[in-house]
Amino acid sequence: MLLLKLFWTFFFIGLFTFGGGYAVIGIIQSEVVFAKGWITESMFTNIVAVSQMTPGPVGLNCSTYVGYEVMKAAGASQTVASLGSFTSSIAIVLPSFIVMMMLVRFYTRFHETPVFKDVMSALKPTVAGLIGASALSLMLYINLGEGLSVIVENFPDWKAWVVFAASLGLYLTGKVGPISILAAGAVAGLLIY
Amino acid sequence: MCKFAGLPERFSRHLEMEKVSLWKIFAAFVKIGAFTIGGGYIMVPAIEAEMRRRRWISGDELPDIVAIAQSAPGLLTANMAIFAGYKLRGVAGSIVATLGCLLAPFVVILAIAMFFNSFSDNPYVIKIFSGVRPAAVALITGYFIRLTRRSHKLWQLAITACVLVLMVLLKVSAIYMILVTITGAVAVALLRQKRNGRNQRC
Numbered sequence: 001m002l003l004l005k006l007f008w009t010f011f012f013i014g015l016f017t018f019g020g021g022y023a024v025i026g027i028i029q030s031e032v033v034f035a036k037g038w039i040t041e042s043m044f045t046n047i048v049a050v051s052q053m054t055p056g057p058v059g060l061n062c063s064t065y066v067g068y069e070v071m072k073a074a075g076a077s078q079t080v081a082s083l084g085s086f087t088s089s090i091a092i093v094l095p096s097f098i099v100m101m102m103l104v105r106f107y108t109r110f111h112e113t114p115v116f117k118d119v120m121s122a123l124k125p126t127v128a129g130l131i132g133a134s135a136l137s138l139m140l141y142i143n144l145g146e147g148l149s150v151i152v153e154n155f156p157d158w159k160a161w162v163v164f165a166a167s168l169g170l171y172l173t174g175k176v177g178p179i180s181i182l183a184a185g186a187v188a189g190l191l192i193y
Numbered sequence: 194m195c196k197f198a199g200l201p202e203r204f205s206r207h208l209e210m211e212k213v214s215l216w217k218i219f220a221a222f223v224k225i226g227a228f229t230i231g232g233g234y235i236m237v238p239a240i241e242a243e244m245r246r247r248r249w250i251s252g253d254e255l256p257d258i259v260a261i262a263q264s265a266p267g268l269l270t271a272n273m274a275i276f277a278g279y280k281l282r283g284v285a286g287s288i289v290a291t292l293g294c295l296l297a298p299f300v301v302i303l304a305i306a307m308f309f310n311s312f313s314d315n316p317y318v319i320k321i322f323s324g325v326r327p328a329a330v331a332l333i334t335g336y337f338i339r340l341t342r343r344s345h346k347l348w349q350l351a352i353t354a355c356v357l358v359l360m361v362l363l364k365v366s367a368i369y370m371i372l373v374t375i376t377g378a379v380a381v382a383l384l385r386q387k388r389n390g391r392n393q394r395c
Contacts, residue, residue: 017267123260128340130234138231181331
């Protein structure tokens, strides 16, 4: 029965989060830790740390991990706990799937019409702005009242900025793909830290 | 033509020329899922590179995917995979793309949850990710630079600057930025139509 509750909880989290990434983390925390009390706060902090370090979107990693730990905390075996992982990760993408299907149909139906084309060409610079803001927020913490500071988790010292500059240069040449750049970053991390 | 139900003719014609196998879509998204750290927009350059390399998409289509993925609830990454998969092979394509990008994260997290209790304390893991994180930030910065290079008109740059300032300084949510842009663009388009006195459908 806990599996079913897990499913609904993550289904609603998926349905009501906009913006993804770190927004999802906050909602998962308020549901699973505060409202339901399924796992402890310190357990959750640990889960978030691992989610940020492993491949894949943070929100998804976090859901997968939370699904496992919730079942484990309720005394389930490893196999049943893996089922919890499966349930929570499927449940969080299911609402997106349903809504996206509607949006995609709308898009494919109207995307040749003049108004839709105008909307899309206006959205392009907006999306550029969103991506720029995201990039900036990963580098600097900017607050109107408090001024700005570097995000220490991503840029602990000057060596990190060197890796950043080198990767940016490589990417802008257009000759090296993102995956090779990330792999090079991993090797650089092993060597310089 | 109706094989690809719901797709306009231009697309289905394109797809009939080179029908992408579901397996290839799955493999591409496994790769994308495995190499995204942090999620969200960090995924965008990886998706673009993969899809362009395979000639599944033209450079101008990706902002459409991002805008629509951002308008749906849930995880941006999954939404982009759903859309990209749908464009390639309809509903089956989107299911396969979603499952593909879920696979690697799922396996890794499960392994960690089962066997490595101190994963985040492991010195090698810490070293690797200290190098990967600035590289990931560089990718998304680079993608932003490439997007702004593509916009040649002043009004486009003005919108980008506005969004950047509103989001960074006032922390306005992305979904509002999209909604306001859509509303504004529809209003401008309708006004223009009215002024031109043309009676176009929709």
